[in-house]
Amino acid sequence: MPARIKRHLRGALAWWSAGLLAALPERWATALVTPPDTVTVARQADKLVFSVYDGQSGELLEQRSMETGDTAAQAGVNRWLARRQRDLRLTLLLARDDILEKHLVYPPASAPELRALLAFEVERLTPFTREQVYFDYATSHRDEDNGRLHVDVYLALRQTVQQQLDGLRFLALTPTAVATDEAERAINLLPESARAAASPTARPLVLPGLLCLVLLITALYTPLLRYDALAAQLEEQVRHNRDRALQAQAHTAEQQLALERARFLSTRPRFPAPATQLLLELTRSLPDHTSVQQLVLRAGEVQVQGESAAAASIIGLIETSEYFEQVEFRSALTKSGQDGRERFHVAARLRQP
Numbered sequence: 218m219p220a221r222i223k224r225h226l227r228g229a230l231a232w233w234s235a236g237l238l239a240a241l242p243e244r245w246a247t248a249l250v251t252p253p254d255t256v257t258v259a260r261q262a263d264k265l266v267f268s269v270y271d272g273q274s275g276e277l278l279e280q281r282s283m284e285t286g287d288t289a290a291q292a293g294v295n296r297w298l299a300r301r302q303r304d305l306r307l308t309l310l311l312a313r314d315d316i317l318e319k320h321l322v323y324p325p326a327s328a329p330e331l332r333a334l335l336a337f338e339v340e341r342l343t344p345f346t347r348e349q350v351y352f353d354y355a356t357s358h359r360d361e362d363n364g365r366l367h368v369d370v371y372l373a374l375r376q377t378v379q380q381q382l383d384g385l386r387f388l389a390l391t392p393t394a395v396a397t398d399e400a401e402r403a404i405n406l407l408p409e410s411a412r413a414a415a416s417p418t419a420r421p422l423v424l425p426g427l428l429c430l431v432l433l434i435t436a437l438y439t440p441l442l443r444y445d446a447l448a449a450q451l452e453e454q455v456r457h458n459r460d461r462a463l464q465a466q467a468h469t470a471e472q473q474l475a476l477e478r479a480r481f482l483s484t485r486p487r488f489p490a491p492a493t494q495l496l497l498e499l500t501r502s503l504p505d506h507t508s509v510q511q512l513v514l515r516a517g518e519v520q521v522q523g524e525s526a527a528a529a530s531i532i533g534l535i536e537t538s539e540y541f542e543q544v545e546f547r548s549a550l551t552k553s554g555q556d557g558r559e560r561f562h563v564a565a566r567l568r569q570p
Contacts, residue, residue, distance in 0.1 A: 254278065254301060258385065259310035259398065260285075265385075267294060269301065291387040298390060308394040309381055311406075316397045317343065317372040325359060325366045333459055335370060337467070343372060351378055351395065351406040371397070371404050378406060495519065495540060495567070502534045502541075506558075520547065520564045528559035541565040 252272030259266050261282075269279045281297060283290035298305065319342050327334055335354055339347045350372050357367040378395055385392060395406040405412060492514060499521065503509070507525035519541070525531060532544045544565040551560045 253306055255306050255308060256298065256301070256390070257308045257310050257398070258392070260312070260381065260384075267298075285384065295387070295389050298388070305390060306394070307388070307390040307392045308396055309378075309385065309392040310396060310398045311373060311378070311381065313397055315373055315377050319370045319372070320357070321368050321370060323366045323368060324364060325361070328356075328366060330459070330463070331366075331368065333463060335368075337463060338370075339372065342370070345374070349375055351375055351408065353404040353406050355404055371406065373406050498538050498540050499535070502538050503531065504534065507531065517567055518564060519567060520562070522560075522562045524553050524558045524560055526558055528561040531561060531563055535563065535565055540568055542568045 254272045255270045257268045257270070259268075263285055264282045265285055266282045267280065268277060270276065271278055281294065283294055321335075321338070323331065323334070331354065335352065336347050339345065339350055339352060343350065351374075352370060352372040354368050354370045357369050359366055373395070382392060382395075393407070393412055396404050495514065496512075499509075499512070499519070503521075504525065504527065506527065507523060509521055509523040511520075511522040513520040528550050532546070535541050535544045542565065544563060546562065547564045548562040552558075553560050
């Protein structure tokens, strides 16, 4: 039977089972359903350490380790896992050094589209593209008073994850989750398409009744395959349109920022004349025996510092210009040396048109 049909049949069986259990009293449903045990595998130096945890209490039941590359030990681990319950879940634990953790803050309204927003943030948070990393997130807390949503993001290189997964190909079980044992909240770095939906295990006493439903499920589920393909196509269209909308939103924000900058520049105070024209006018006004050491041109004022053989006449010369007014010395005149030249510091207001 093709793997795709098997996957659909398992999904249909899980759906029907969940519906039947939901119709039962909670006490009965709890008695009929047993959560599957969880197995974690972590690399420690040259060893692989396998740990089995109880599906209900989370208590450590058993632990086993093996040297990497030990063929005999690989067969033993597979036999050991085969003795566990049928729908055992395997989680690969990465070392903390392989995980990059970031804390981000968003407005609460972004919660429904948070995964899509984080996909665009990957290239800003890391030197890698979205295609080069796996990521997952967990909401740490909501600050309703300040309108903030605090999110912890976990990222790992796709290449690193795949290398570790390739090292576990000898197992009969395929890891359905990739996480780290040091994370405060449960995460799964695998993309949703690679995750297996965890479902409770029905006790053998109810299996005969469920098997009686298989024929009915097969008859009813076959037409749904066509709708499943259509739903997948529509979901892809919605995802594509959502990505385009997010890109358009980011582009609009950039344009708004550029517009605000342009408005700021347009409202800044301007000189009554171009700076080159003001410099030319000062050059014409100052006498030939004057040397300028510093010139400061601000909005509404110009300051000149230098030396001149007749510094006292500079004020009158500058006041004759149509560009300057309120000319005054900012400091007393002082002798510069044996040549008799005087140091001066003159300030003048720019005449507004």
